[in-house]
Amino acid sequence: MSQVSILVFDIFGTVVDWHGSIVRELSAAHPQVDADAFARAWREGYQPAMQRVRSGERAWTRIDELHRGILDEILPRFGLDHLDEDQRARLNRVWHRLDPWPDSVPGLTRLKARFTLCSLSNGNIGLLTNMAKRAGLPWDCVLSAEVFRAYKPDPRVYLGAAEVFDLPPAEVMMVAAHQDDLAAARACGLATAYIERPLEFGAAHVKDVSPDPANTRHARDLLDLAEQLGC
Amino acid sequence: MSQVSILVFDIFGTVVDWHGSIVRELSAAHPQVDADAFARAWREGYQPAMQRVRSGERAWTRIDELHRGILDEILPRFGLDHLDEDQRARLNRVWHRLDPWPDSVPGLTRLKARFTLCSLSNGNIGLLTNMAKRAGLPWDCVLSAEVFRAYKPDPRVYLGAAEVFDLPPAEVMMVAAHQDDLAAARACGLATAYIERPLEFGAAHVKDVSPDPANTRHARDLLDLAEQLGC
Incomplete structure:
Protein backbone atom coordinates (compact mmCIF):
# COMPACT_ATOMS: atom_id res chain seq x y z
CA MET A 1 0.00 0.00 0.00
CA TRP A 18 -25.80 10.79 -11.78
CA HIS A 19 -29.20 9.73 -10.41
CA GLY A 20 -29.83 12.82 -8.29
CA SER A 21 -28.50 15.19 -10.98
CA ILE A 22 -30.71 13.74 -13.72
CA VAL A 23 -33.74 13.68 -11.44
CA ARG A 24 -33.21 17.35 -10.52
CA GLU A 25 -32.80 18.50 -14.12
CA LEU A 26 -35.64 16.41 -15.52
CA SER A 27 -38.09 17.29 -12.73
CA ALA A 28 -37.51 20.99 -13.34
CA ALA A 29 -38.07 20.71 -17.11
CA HIS A 30 -40.76 18.01 -17.21
CA PRO A 31 -42.49 17.79 -13.80
CA GLN A 32 -45.05 15.29 -15.11
CA VAL A 33 -42.40 12.61 -15.80
CA ASP A 34 -41.34 9.92 -13.28
CA ALA A 35 -37.78 11.25 -13.10
CA ASP A 36 -36.50 8.45 -10.86
CA ALA A 37 -37.64 5.79 -13.33
CA PHE A 38 -36.33 7.86 -16.23
CA ALA A 39 -32.84 8.21 -14.71
CA ARG A 40 -32.67 4.48 -13.98
CA ALA A 41 -33.91 3.53 -17.46
CA TRP A 42 -31.26 5.72 -19.07
CA ARG A 43 -28.53 4.19 -16.94
CA GLU A 44 -29.83 0.65 -17.52
CA GLY A 45 -29.20 1.02 -21.24
CA TYR A 46 -25.55 1.80 -20.58
CA GLN A 47 -24.06 -1.67 -20.06
CA PRO A 48 -25.84 -3.28 -23.05
CA ALA A 49 -24.76 -0.37 -25.30
CA MET A 50 -21.12 -0.71 -24.19
CA GLN A 51 -21.36 -4.46 -24.57
CA ARG A 52 -22.08 -4.06 -28.27
CA VAL A 53 -18.81 -2.12 -28.56
CA ARG A 54 -16.88 -4.56 -26.36
CA SER A 55 -18.06 -7.54 -28.39
CA GLY A 56 -17.00 -5.87 -31.63
CA GLU A 57 -20.58 -5.82 -32.94
CA ARG A 58 -20.25 -2.03 -33.03
CA ALA A 59 -17.10 0.01 -33.87
CA TRP A 60 -15.57 2.26 -31.20
CA THR A 61 -18.27 4.73 -30.10
CA ARG A 62 -18.10 7.39 -27.41
CA ILE A 63 -20.40 7.40 -24.41
CA ASP A 64 -21.97 10.69 -25.55
CA GLU A 65 -23.25 8.86 -28.60
CA LEU A 66 -24.28 5.76 -26.64
CA HIS A 67 -26.17 7.97 -24.16
CA ARG A 68 -27.96 9.66 -27.05
CA GLY A 69 -29.02 6.35 -28.59
CA ILE A 70 -30.48 5.16 -25.27
CA LEU A 71 -32.20 8.52 -24.75
CA ASP A 72 -33.91 8.32 -28.14
CA GLU A 73 -35.07 4.82 -27.24
CA ILE A 74 -36.58 5.68 -23.84
CA LEU A 75 -38.16 9.07 -24.61
CA PRO A 76 -41.42 7.62 -26.06
CA ARG A 77 -41.84 5.42 -22.98
CA PHE A 78 -41.94 8.58 -20.82
CA GLY A 79 -44.18 10.60 -23.11
CA LEU A 80 -41.30 12.77 -24.29
CA ASP A 81 -41.02 11.80 -27.95
CA HIS A 82 -42.04 15.33 -28.94
CA LEU A 83 -38.62 16.69 -27.86
CA ASP A 84 -36.85 18.19 -30.89
CA GLU A 85 -33.19 17.75 -31.88
CA ASP A 86 -31.93 20.73 -29.84
CA GLN A 87 -33.83 19.63 -26.73
CA ARG A 88 -32.50 16.09 -27.04
CA ALA A 89 -28.93 17.29 -27.58
CA ARG A 90 -29.18 19.54 -24.55
CA LEU A 91 -30.73 16.87 -22.35
CA ASN A 92 -28.04 14.39 -23.43
CA ARG A 93 -25.38 16.79 -22.17
CA VAL A 94 -26.77 16.44 -18.63
CA TRP A 95 -24.04 13.80 -18.25
CA HIS A 96 -21.51 16.64 -18.59
CA ARG A 97 -23.31 18.54 -15.81
CA MET B 1 -12.30 34.76 -32.20
CA TRP B 18 13.50 22.94 -21.53
CA HIS B 19 16.88 24.50 -22.32
CA GLY B 20 17.32 26.33 -19.03
CA SER B 21 16.00 23.42 -16.97
CA ILE B 22 18.36 20.88 -18.57
CA VAL B 23 21.32 23.27 -18.32
CA ARG B 24 20.62 23.84 -14.60
CA GLU B 25 20.30 20.14 -13.80
CA LEU B 26 23.26 19.02 -15.90
CA SER B 27 25.56 21.81 -14.67
CA ALA B 28 24.87 20.84 -11.07
CA ALA B 29 25.57 17.13 -11.65
CA HIS B 30 28.37 17.37 -14.27
CA PRO B 31 29.98 20.84 -14.11
CA GLN B 32 32.66 19.85 -16.62
CA VAL B 33 30.15 19.32 -19.46
CA ASP B 34 29.08 22.03 -21.92
CA ALA B 35 25.47 21.97 -20.72
CA ASP B 36 24.21 24.41 -23.35
CA ALA B 37 25.55 22.24 -26.19
CA PHE B 38 24.26 19.11 -24.45
CA ALA B 39 20.72 20.46 -24.09
CA ARG B 40 20.64 21.55 -27.73
CA ALA B 41 22.05 18.23 -28.96
CA TRP B 42 19.38 16.32 -27.02
CA ARG B 43 16.63 18.47 -28.45
CA GLU B 44 18.08 18.27 -31.99
CA GLY B 45 17.58 14.51 -31.97
CA TYR B 46 13.88 15.00 -31.28
CA GLN B 47 12.47 15.77 -34.74
CA PRO B 48 14.44 13.01 -36.55
CA ALA B 49 13.33 10.47 -33.90
CA MET B 50 9.67 11.48 -34.26
CA GLN B 51 10.06 11.47 -38.04
CA ARG B 52 10.90 7.76 -37.94
CA VAL B 53 7.58 7.20 -36.15
CA ARG B 54 5.65 9.56 -38.46
CA SER B 55 7.02 7.83 -41.56
CA GLY B 56 6.01 4.43 -40.25
CA GLU B 57 9.63 3.23 -40.17
CA ARG B 58 9.16 2.77 -36.43
CA ALA B 59 6.00 1.65 -34.59
CA TRP B 60 4.29 4.06 -32.17
CA THR B 61 6.85 5.00 -29.53
CA ARG B 62 6.50 7.43 -26.63
CA ILE B 63 8.69 10.50 -26.26
CA ASP B 64 10.18 9.11 -23.02
CA GLU B 65 11.65 6.29 -25.07
CA LEU B 66 12.70 8.54 -27.94
CA HIS B 67 14.43 10.88 -25.46
CA ARG B 68 16.26 7.92 -23.97
CA GLY B 69 17.49 6.72 -27.37
CA ILE B 70 18.86 10.18 -28.18
CA LEU B 71 20.43 10.44 -24.72
CA ASP B 72 22.28 7.15 -25.17
CA GLU B 73 23.55 8.40 -28.53
CA ILE B 74 24.88 11.74 -27.31
CA LEU B 75 26.37 10.74 -23.92
CA PRO B 76 29.71 9.53 -25.38
CA ARG B 77 30.11 12.81 -27.28
CA PHE B 78 30.00 14.67 -23.94
CA GLY B 79 32.29 12.29 -22.03
CA LEU B 80 29.37 10.82 -20.09
CA ASP B 81 29.25 7.25 -21.42
CA HIS B 82 30.16 5.99 -17.94
CA LEU B 83 26.67 6.81 -16.62
CA ASP B 84 24.97 3.60 -15.49
CA GLU B 85 21.37 2.55 -16.14
CA ASP B 86 19.95 4.26 -13.05
CA GLN B 87 21.72 7.51 -13.78
CA ARG B 88 20.56 7.47 -17.38
CA ALA B 89 16.96 6.71 -16.39
CA ARG B 90 17.03 9.52 -13.85
CA LEU B 91 18.59 12.01 -16.26
CA ASN B 92 16.04 11.07 -18.93
CA ARG B 93 13.24 12.02 -16.52
CA VAL B 94 14.53 15.62 -16.48
CA TRP B 95 11.89 16.15 -19.20
CA HIS B 96 9.26 15.46 -16.49
CA ARG B 97 10.89 18.12 -14.28
Whole structure:
Protein backbone atom coordinates (compact mmCIF):
# COMPACT_ATOMS: atom_id res chain seq x y z
CA MET A 1 0.00 0.00 0.00
CA SER A 2 2.78 2.42 0.88
CA GLN A 3 3.94 2.19 -2.71
CA VAL A 4 0.71 3.42 -4.33
CA SER A 5 1.35 6.79 -6.00
CA ILE A 6 -1.53 7.09 -8.48
CA LEU A 7 -5.24 6.95 -7.67
CA VAL A 8 -7.60 6.35 -10.59
CA PHE A 9 -11.31 7.00 -10.10
CA ASP A 10 -14.48 5.63 -11.50
CA ILE A 11 -16.75 8.65 -12.01
CA PHE A 12 -20.47 7.91 -12.51
CA GLY A 13 -21.81 7.02 -9.07
CA THR A 14 -18.41 7.13 -7.37
CA VAL A 15 -17.49 10.83 -7.70
CA VAL A 16 -20.71 12.30 -9.12
CA ASP A 17 -24.37 11.62 -8.35
CA TRP A 18 -25.80 10.79 -11.78
CA HIS A 19 -29.20 9.73 -10.41
CA GLY A 20 -29.83 12.82 -8.29
CA SER A 21 -28.50 15.19 -10.98
CA ILE A 22 -30.71 13.74 -13.72
CA VAL A 23 -33.74 13.68 -11.44
CA ARG A 24 -33.21 17.35 -10.52
CA GLU A 25 -32.80 18.50 -14.12
CA LEU A 26 -35.64 16.41 -15.52
CA SER A 27 -38.09 17.29 -12.73
CA ALA A 28 -37.51 20.99 -13.34
CA ALA A 29 -38.07 20.71 -17.11
CA HIS A 30 -40.76 18.01 -17.21
CA PRO A 31 -42.49 17.79 -13.80
CA GLN A 32 -45.05 15.29 -15.11
CA VAL A 33 -42.40 12.61 -15.80
CA ASP A 34 -41.34 9.92 -13.28
CA ALA A 35 -37.78 11.25 -13.10
CA ASP A 36 -36.50 8.45 -10.86
CA ALA A 37 -37.64 5.79 -13.33
CA PHE A 38 -36.33 7.86 -16.23
CA ALA A 39 -32.84 8.21 -14.71
CA ARG A 40 -32.67 4.48 -13.98
CA ALA A 41 -33.91 3.53 -17.46
CA TRP A 42 -31.26 5.72 -19.07
CA ARG A 43 -28.53 4.19 -16.94
CA GLU A 44 -29.83 0.65 -17.52
CA GLY A 45 -29.20 1.02 -21.24
CA TYR A 46 -25.55 1.80 -20.58
CA GLN A 47 -24.06 -1.67 -20.06
CA PRO A 48 -25.84 -3.28 -23.05
CA ALA A 49 -24.76 -0.37 -25.30
CA MET A 50 -21.12 -0.71 -24.19
CA GLN A 51 -21.36 -4.46 -24.57
CA ARG A 52 -22.08 -4.06 -28.27
CA VAL A 53 -18.81 -2.12 -28.56
CA ARG A 54 -16.88 -4.56 -26.36
CA SER A 55 -18.06 -7.54 -28.39
CA GLY A 56 -17.00 -5.87 -31.63
CA GLU A 57 -20.58 -5.82 -32.94
CA ARG A 58 -20.25 -2.03 -33.03
CA ALA A 59 -17.10 0.01 -33.87
CA TRP A 60 -15.57 2.26 -31.20
CA THR A 61 -18.27 4.73 -30.10
CA ARG A 62 -18.10 7.39 -27.41
CA ILE A 63 -20.40 7.40 -24.41
CA ASP A 64 -21.97 10.69 -25.55
CA GLU A 65 -23.25 8.86 -28.60
CA LEU A 66 -24.28 5.76 -26.64
CA HIS A 67 -26.17 7.97 -24.16
CA ARG A 68 -27.96 9.66 -27.05
CA GLY A 69 -29.02 6.35 -28.59
CA ILE A 70 -30.48 5.16 -25.27
CA LEU A 71 -32.20 8.52 -24.75
CA ASP A 72 -33.91 8.32 -28.14
CA GLU A 73 -35.07 4.82 -27.24
CA ILE A 74 -36.58 5.68 -23.84
CA LEU A 75 -38.16 9.07 -24.61
CA PRO A 76 -41.42 7.62 -26.06
CA ARG A 77 -41.84 5.42 -22.98
CA PHE A 78 -41.94 8.58 -20.82
CA GLY A 79 -44.18 10.60 -23.11
CA LEU A 80 -41.30 12.77 -24.29
CA ASP A 81 -41.02 11.80 -27.95
CA HIS A 82 -42.04 15.33 -28.94
CA LEU A 83 -38.62 16.69 -27.86
CA ASP A 84 -36.85 18.19 -30.89
CA GLU A 85 -33.19 17.75 -31.88
CA ASP A 86 -31.93 20.73 -29.84
CA GLN A 87 -33.83 19.63 -26.73
CA ARG A 88 -32.50 16.09 -27.04
CA ALA A 89 -28.93 17.29 -27.58
CA ARG A 90 -29.18 19.54 -24.55
CA LEU A 91 -30.73 16.87 -22.35
CA ASN A 92 -28.04 14.39 -23.43
CA ARG A 93 -25.38 16.79 -22.17
CA VAL A 94 -26.77 16.44 -18.63
CA TRP A 95 -24.04 13.80 -18.25
CA HIS A 96 -21.51 16.64 -18.59
CA ARG A 97 -23.31 18.54 -15.81
CA LEU A 98 -23.53 15.92 -13.08
CA ASP A 99 -23.07 17.20 -9.54
CA PRO A 100 -20.37 15.74 -7.27
CA TRP A 101 -21.26 14.05 -4.00
CA PRO A 102 -20.74 16.54 -1.14
CA ASP A 103 -17.49 14.87 -0.03
CA SER A 104 -15.97 14.57 -3.51
CA VAL A 105 -14.26 17.94 -3.97
CA PRO A 106 -12.91 18.23 -0.39
CA GLY A 107 -11.87 14.55 -0.41
CA LEU A 108 -10.08 14.78 -3.76
CA THR A 109 -8.41 18.02 -2.72
CA ARG A 110 -6.91 16.30 0.33
CA LEU A 111 -5.88 13.22 -1.66
CA LYS A 112 -4.26 15.39 -4.33
CA ALA A 113 -1.62 16.64 -1.90
CA ARG A 114 -0.11 13.17 -1.76
CA PHE A 115 -1.26 11.28 -4.85
CA THR A 116 -1.61 11.84 -8.56
CA LEU A 117 -5.36 11.78 -9.26
CA CYS A 118 -6.83 10.61 -12.56
CA SER A 119 -10.31 9.86 -13.73
CA LEU A 120 -10.59 6.36 -15.20
CA SER A 121 -14.10 6.28 -16.55
CA ASN A 122 -15.97 4.90 -19.52
CA GLY A 123 -17.11 8.50 -20.05
CA ASN A 124 -15.41 10.26 -22.96
CA ILE A 125 -12.61 12.80 -22.51
CA GLY A 126 -14.72 15.85 -23.40
CA LEU A 127 -17.53 14.81 -21.05
CA LEU A 128 -15.10 14.24 -18.16
CA THR A 129 -13.29 17.54 -18.80
CA ASN A 130 -16.50 19.58 -19.01
CA MET A 131 -17.81 17.87 -15.87
CA ALA A 132 -14.58 18.49 -13.94
CA LYS A 133 -14.42 22.16 -14.94
CA ARG A 134 -18.03 22.76 -13.88
CA ALA A 135 -17.84 20.76 -10.64
CA GLY A 136 -14.29 21.71 -9.63
CA LEU A 137 -12.93 18.16 -9.68
CA PRO A 138 -9.15 18.63 -9.36
CA TRP A 139 -7.81 15.89 -11.66
CA ASP A 140 -4.12 15.81 -12.45
CA CYS A 141 -5.05 13.93 -15.61
CA VAL A 142 -8.28 13.00 -17.35
CA LEU A 143 -7.96 9.35 -18.35
CA SER A 144 -10.85 7.72 -20.13
CA ALA A 145 -11.79 4.57 -21.98
CA GLU A 146 -11.47 6.85 -25.02
CA VAL A 147 -7.68 6.99 -24.54
CA PHE A 148 -7.43 3.20 -24.65
CA ARG A 149 -10.31 2.61 -27.09
CA ALA A 150 -11.72 -0.03 -24.77
CA TYR A 151 -14.43 -0.02 -22.13
CA LYS A 152 -13.99 -1.18 -18.54
CA PRO A 153 -13.86 -3.96 -17.45
CA ASP A 154 -11.53 -4.60 -20.42
CA PRO A 155 -8.06 -5.13 -18.89
CA ARG A 156 -6.56 -2.72 -21.43
CA VAL A 157 -8.12 0.17 -19.50
CA TYR A 158 -6.62 -0.73 -16.09
CA LEU A 159 -3.27 -1.85 -17.47
CA GLY A 160 -3.23 1.15 -19.80
CA ALA A 161 -3.48 3.51 -16.81
CA ALA A 162 -0.45 1.90 -15.17
CA GLU A 163 1.47 1.92 -18.44
CA VAL A 164 0.80 5.62 -19.02
CA PHE A 165 2.78 6.28 -15.84
CA ASP A 166 5.33 3.55 -16.52
CA LEU A 167 4.46 1.96 -13.17
CA PRO A 168 3.69 -1.60 -12.09
CA PRO A 169 -0.10 -2.07 -11.63
CA ALA A 170 0.35 -2.52 -7.86
CA GLU A 171 1.41 1.12 -7.59
CA VAL A 172 -1.95 2.26 -8.97
CA MET A 173 -5.17 2.13 -6.92
CA MET A 174 -8.59 1.94 -8.54
CA VAL A 175 -11.27 3.78 -6.54
CA ALA A 176 -14.89 2.88 -7.30
CA ALA A 177 -18.36 2.36 -5.86
CA HIS A 178 -18.81 -0.81 -7.93
CA GLN A 179 -17.40 -4.19 -6.90
CA ASP A 180 -17.27 -5.49 -10.50
CA ASP A 181 -15.07 -2.59 -11.58
CA LEU A 182 -12.76 -3.24 -8.62
CA ALA A 183 -12.66 -6.99 -9.23
CA ALA A 184 -11.53 -6.39 -12.82
CA ALA A 185 -8.88 -3.91 -11.65
CA ARG A 186 -7.67 -6.37 -9.02
CA ALA A 187 -7.36 -9.12 -11.63
CA CYS A 188 -4.94 -6.78 -13.44
CA GLY A 189 -2.87 -6.33 -10.26
CA LEU A 190 -4.11 -2.89 -9.17
CA ALA A 191 -4.81 -2.00 -5.56
CA THR A 192 -8.51 -1.25 -4.96
CA ALA A 193 -10.64 1.00 -2.77
CA TYR A 194 -14.42 0.61 -2.48
CA ILE A 195 -16.48 3.73 -1.79
CA GLU A 196 -19.95 3.31 -0.28
CA ARG A 197 -22.59 5.13 -2.29
CA PRO A 198 -25.81 3.68 -0.89
CA LEU A 199 -27.90 6.35 -2.65
CA GLU A 200 -26.40 5.89 -6.11
CA PHE A 201 -29.80 4.76 -7.47
CA GLY A 202 -31.81 7.16 -5.33
CA ALA A 203 -33.36 6.94 -1.87
CA ALA A 204 -36.06 4.55 -3.15
CA HIS A 205 -33.48 1.93 -4.18
CA VAL A 206 -30.79 1.82 -1.52
CA LYS A 207 -27.75 -0.11 -2.72
CA ASP A 208 -25.97 -2.90 -0.87
CA VAL A 209 -22.59 -1.52 0.18
CA SER A 210 -21.23 -4.56 2.01
CA PRO A 211 -17.43 -4.74 2.20
CA ASP A 212 -15.50 -7.22 0.08
CA PRO A 213 -12.37 -8.21 2.02
CA ALA A 214 -10.52 -8.59 -1.30
CA ASN A 215 -10.31 -4.79 -1.60
CA THR A 216 -7.29 -2.97 -0.24
CA ARG A 217 -9.55 -0.33 1.33
CA HIS A 218 -13.24 0.13 2.11
CA ALA A 219 -14.29 3.73 2.75
CA ARG A 220 -17.54 5.49 3.56
CA ASP A 221 -16.70 8.32 1.17
CA LEU A 222 -13.70 10.17 -0.29
CA LEU A 223 -13.00 12.09 2.92
CA ASP A 224 -12.84 8.78 4.77
CA LEU A 225 -10.48 7.44 2.08
CA ALA A 226 -8.25 10.51 2.51
CA GLU A 227 -8.23 9.87 6.26
CA GLN A 228 -7.33 6.21 5.80
CA LEU A 229 -4.51 7.06 3.39
CA GLY A 230 -3.04 9.60 5.81
CA CYS A 231 -3.89 12.72 3.77
CA MET B 1 -12.30 34.76 -32.20
CA SER B 2 -15.19 35.37 -29.80
CA GLN B 3 -16.25 31.78 -30.36
CA VAL B 4 -12.99 30.13 -29.16
CA SER B 5 -13.68 28.16 -25.99
CA ILE B 6 -10.73 25.75 -25.81
CA LEU B 7 -7.05 26.69 -25.75
CA VAL B 8 -4.56 23.92 -26.53
CA PHE B 9 -0.91 24.48 -25.69
CA ASP B 10 2.37 23.31 -27.07
CA ILE B 11 4.54 22.60 -24.03
CA PHE B 12 8.30 22.28 -24.66
CA GLY B 13 9.55 25.83 -25.18
CA THR B 14 6.08 27.39 -25.05
CA VAL B 15 5.05 26.70 -21.45
CA VAL B 16 8.26 25.28 -19.97
CA ASP B 17 11.91 26.22 -20.44
CA TRP B 18 13.50 22.94 -21.53
CA HIS B 19 16.88 24.50 -22.32
CA GLY B 20 17.32 26.33 -19.03
CA SER B 21 16.00 23.42 -16.97
CA ILE B 22 18.36 20.88 -18.57
CA VAL B 23 21.32 23.27 -18.32
CA ARG B 24 20.62 23.84 -14.60
CA GLU B 25 20.30 20.14 -13.80
CA LEU B 26 23.26 19.02 -15.90
CA SER B 27 25.56 21.81 -14.67
CA ALA B 28 24.87 20.84 -11.07
CA ALA B 29 25.57 17.13 -11.65
CA HIS B 30 28.37 17.37 -14.27
CA PRO B 31 29.98 20.84 -14.11
CA GLN B 32 32.66 19.85 -16.62
CA VAL B 33 30.15 19.32 -19.46
CA ASP B 34 29.08 22.03 -21.92
CA ALA B 35 25.47 21.97 -20.72
CA ASP B 36 24.21 24.41 -23.35
CA ALA B 37 25.55 22.24 -26.19
CA PHE B 38 24.26 19.11 -24.45
CA ALA B 39 20.72 20.46 -24.09
CA ARG B 40 20.64 21.55 -27.73
CA ALA B 41 22.05 18.23 -28.96
CA TRP B 42 19.38 16.32 -27.02
CA ARG B 43 16.63 18.47 -28.45
CA GLU B 44 18.08 18.27 -31.99
CA GLY B 45 17.58 14.51 -31.97
CA TYR B 46 13.88 15.00 -31.28
CA GLN B 47 12.47 15.77 -34.74
CA PRO B 48 14.44 13.01 -36.55
CA ALA B 49 13.33 10.47 -33.90
CA MET B 50 9.67 11.48 -34.26
CA GLN B 51 10.06 11.47 -38.04
CA ARG B 52 10.90 7.76 -37.94
CA VAL B 53 7.58 7.20 -36.15
CA ARG B 54 5.65 9.56 -38.46
CA SER B 55 7.02 7.83 -41.56
CA GLY B 56 6.01 4.43 -40.25
CA GLU B 57 9.63 3.23 -40.17
CA ARG B 58 9.16 2.77 -36.43
CA ALA B 59 6.00 1.65 -34.59
CA TRP B 60 4.29 4.06 -32.17
CA THR B 61 6.85 5.00 -29.53
CA ARG B 62 6.50 7.43 -26.63
CA ILE B 63 8.69 10.50 -26.26
CA ASP B 64 10.18 9.11 -23.02
CA GLU B 65 11.65 6.29 -25.07
CA LEU B 66 12.70 8.54 -27.94
CA HIS B 67 14.43 10.88 -25.46
CA ARG B 68 16.26 7.92 -23.97
CA GLY B 69 17.49 6.72 -27.37
CA ILE B 70 18.86 10.18 -28.18
CA LEU B 71 20.43 10.44 -24.72
CA ASP B 72 22.28 7.15 -25.17
CA GLU B 73 23.55 8.40 -28.53
CA ILE B 74 24.88 11.74 -27.31
CA LEU B 75 26.37 10.74 -23.92
CA PRO B 76 29.71 9.53 -25.38
CA ARG B 77 30.11 12.81 -27.28
CA PHE B 78 30.00 14.67 -23.94
CA GLY B 79 32.29 12.29 -22.03
CA LEU B 80 29.37 10.82 -20.09
CA ASP B 81 29.25 7.25 -21.42
CA HIS B 82 30.16 5.99 -17.94
CA LEU B 83 26.67 6.81 -16.62
CA ASP B 84 24.97 3.60 -15.49
CA GLU B 85 21.37 2.55 -16.14
CA ASP B 86 19.95 4.26 -13.05
CA GLN B 87 21.72 7.51 -13.78
CA ARG B 88 20.56 7.47 -17.38
CA ALA B 89 16.96 6.71 -16.39
CA ARG B 90 17.03 9.52 -13.85
CA LEU B 91 18.59 12.01 -16.26
CA ASN B 92 16.04 11.07 -18.93
CA ARG B 93 13.24 12.02 -16.52
CA VAL B 94 14.53 15.62 -16.48
CA TRP B 95 11.89 16.15 -19.20
CA HIS B 96 9.26 15.46 -16.49
CA ARG B 97 10.89 18.12 -14.28
CA LEU B 98 11.10 21.10 -16.64
CA ASP B 99 10.46 24.48 -15.05
CA PRO B 100 7.74 26.78 -16.39
CA TRP B 101 8.58 30.22 -17.75
CA PRO B 102 7.85 32.82 -15.03
CA ASP B 103 4.63 33.98 -16.71
CA SER B 104 3.24 30.48 -17.40
CA VAL B 105 1.44 29.65 -14.14
CA PRO B 106 -0.04 33.15 -13.58
CA GLY B 107 -0.95 33.43 -17.28
CA LEU B 108 -2.63 30.02 -17.42
CA THR B 109 -4.45 30.71 -14.16
CA ARG B 110 -5.99 33.86 -15.65
CA LEU B 111 -6.84 32.11 -18.95
CA LYS B 112 -8.44 29.20 -17.09
CA ALA B 113 -11.20 31.41 -15.70
CA ARG B 114 -12.60 31.84 -19.20
CA PHE B 115 -11.28 28.97 -21.32
CA THR B 116 -10.81 25.22 -21.09
CA LEU B 117 -7.04 24.67 -21.09
CA CYS B 118 -5.41 21.53 -22.49
CA SER B 119 -1.87 20.56 -23.22
CA LEU B 120 -1.41 19.43 -26.83
CA SER B 121 2.15 18.20 -26.89
CA ASN B 122 4.18 15.46 -28.47
CA GLY B 123 5.20 14.61 -24.90
CA ASN B 124 3.54 11.51 -23.47
CA ILE B 125 0.65 11.63 -20.99
CA GLY B 126 2.68 10.53 -17.97
CA LEU B 127 5.44 13.04 -18.69
CA LEU B 128 2.93 15.90 -19.09
CA THR B 129 1.03 14.91 -15.93
CA ASN B 130 4.17 14.62 -13.79
CA MET B 131 5.41 17.95 -15.16
CA ALA B 132 2.10 19.69 -14.48
CA LYS B 133 1.87 18.36 -10.94
CA ARG B 134 5.41 19.48 -10.08
CA ALA B 135 5.17 22.87 -11.81
CA GLY B 136 1.56 23.67 -10.89
CA LEU B 137 0.32 23.92 -14.49
CA PRO B 138 -3.48 24.07 -14.12
CA TRP B 139 -4.65 22.00 -17.12
CA ASP B 140 -8.30 21.09 -17.41
CA CYS B 141 -7.20 18.14 -19.52
CA VAL B 142 -3.86 16.60 -20.49
CA LEU B 143 -4.03 15.94 -24.23
CA SER B 144 -1.01 14.41 -25.90
CA ALA B 145 0.09 12.89 -29.18
CA GLU B 146 -0.19 9.64 -27.19
CA VAL B 147 -4.00 9.98 -27.16
CA PHE B 148 -4.11 10.22 -30.95
CA ARG B 149 -1.13 7.93 -31.64
CA ALA B 150 0.27 10.53 -34.01
CA TYR B 151 2.89 13.26 -33.65
CA LYS B 152 2.35 16.90 -34.49
CA PRO B 153 2.28 18.24 -37.18
CA ASP B 154 0.09 15.28 -38.15
CA PRO B 155 -3.43 16.75 -38.69
CA ARG B 156 -4.91 13.95 -36.58
CA VAL B 157 -3.53 15.65 -33.45
CA TYR B 158 -5.10 19.07 -34.11
CA LEU B 159 -8.36 17.69 -35.47
CA GLY B 160 -8.43 15.10 -32.69
CA ALA B 161 -8.36 17.84 -30.05
CA ALA B 162 -11.41 19.54 -31.62
CA GLU B 163 -13.19 16.21 -31.98
CA VAL B 164 -12.63 15.31 -28.31
CA PHE B 165 -14.73 18.35 -27.44
CA ASP B 166 -17.17 17.87 -30.33
CA LEU B 167 -16.38 21.36 -31.58
CA PRO B 168 -15.53 22.78 -34.99
CA PRO B 169 -11.74 23.40 -35.26
CA ALA B 170 -12.30 27.19 -35.40
CA GLU B 171 -13.49 27.08 -31.78
CA VAL B 172 -10.12 25.73 -30.65
CA MET B 173 -6.98 27.88 -30.48
CA MET B 174 -3.49 26.39 -30.67
CA VAL B 175 -0.96 28.31 -28.58
CA ALA B 176 2.72 27.74 -29.41
CA ALA B 177 6.14 29.34 -29.67
CA HIS B 178 6.77 27.60 -32.99
CA GLN B 179 5.44 28.89 -36.31
CA ASP B 180 5.49 25.43 -37.95
CA ASP B 181 3.22 24.01 -35.23
CA LEU B 182 0.83 26.94 -35.69
CA ALA B 183 0.89 26.67 -39.50
CA ALA B 184 -0.14 23.02 -39.27
CA ALA B 185 -2.90 23.86 -36.77
CA ARG B 186 -4.13 26.67 -39.04
CA ALA B 187 -4.24 24.31 -42.02
CA CYS B 188 -6.68 22.22 -39.93
CA GLY B 189 -8.87 25.27 -39.29
CA LEU B 190 -7.78 26.06 -35.71
CA ALA B 191 -7.25 29.61 -34.48
CA THR B 192 -3.60 30.25 -33.54
CA ALA B 193 -1.61 32.29 -31.02
CA TYR B 194 2.15 32.72 -31.25
CA ILE B 195 4.06 33.20 -28.01
CA GLU B 196 7.49 34.87 -28.15
CA ARG B 197 10.13 32.77 -26.42
CA PRO B 198 13.34 34.41 -27.61
CA LEU B 199 15.42 32.51 -25.05
CA GLU B 200 14.05 29.05 -25.87
CA PHE B 201 17.52 27.90 -26.99
CA GLY B 202 19.38 29.87 -24.33
CA ALA B 203 20.80 33.39 -24.18
CA ALA B 204 23.62 32.44 -26.56
CA HIS B 205 21.19 31.56 -29.35
CA VAL B 206 18.42 34.14 -29.35
CA LYS B 207 15.50 33.00 -31.49
CA ASP B 208 13.75 35.06 -34.16
CA VAL B 209 10.28 35.87 -32.82
CA SER B 210 8.96 37.92 -35.73
CA PRO B 211 5.17 37.99 -36.03
CA ASP B 212 3.40 36.06 -38.76
CA PRO B 213 0.23 37.97 -39.69
CA ALA B 214 -1.48 34.63 -40.44
CA ASN B 215 -1.80 33.98 -36.69
CA THR B 216 -4.95 35.06 -34.86
CA ARG B 217 -2.84 36.45 -32.01
CA HIS B 218 0.82 37.30 -31.35
CA ALA B 219 1.71 37.63 -27.67
CA ARG B 220 4.86 38.40 -25.72
CA ASP B 221 4.02 35.74 -23.15
CA LEU B 222 1.02 34.02 -21.56
CA LEU B 223 0.11 37.01 -19.39
CA ASP B 224 0.03 39.15 -22.51
CA LEU B 225 -2.19 36.53 -24.20
CA ALA B 226 -4.53 36.57 -21.17
CA GLU B 227 -4.69 40.37 -21.45
CA GLN B 228 -5.42 40.23 -25.19
CA LEU B 229 -8.18 37.66 -24.66
CA GLY B 230 -9.83 39.79 -21.97
CA CYS B 231 -8.99 37.51 -19.02
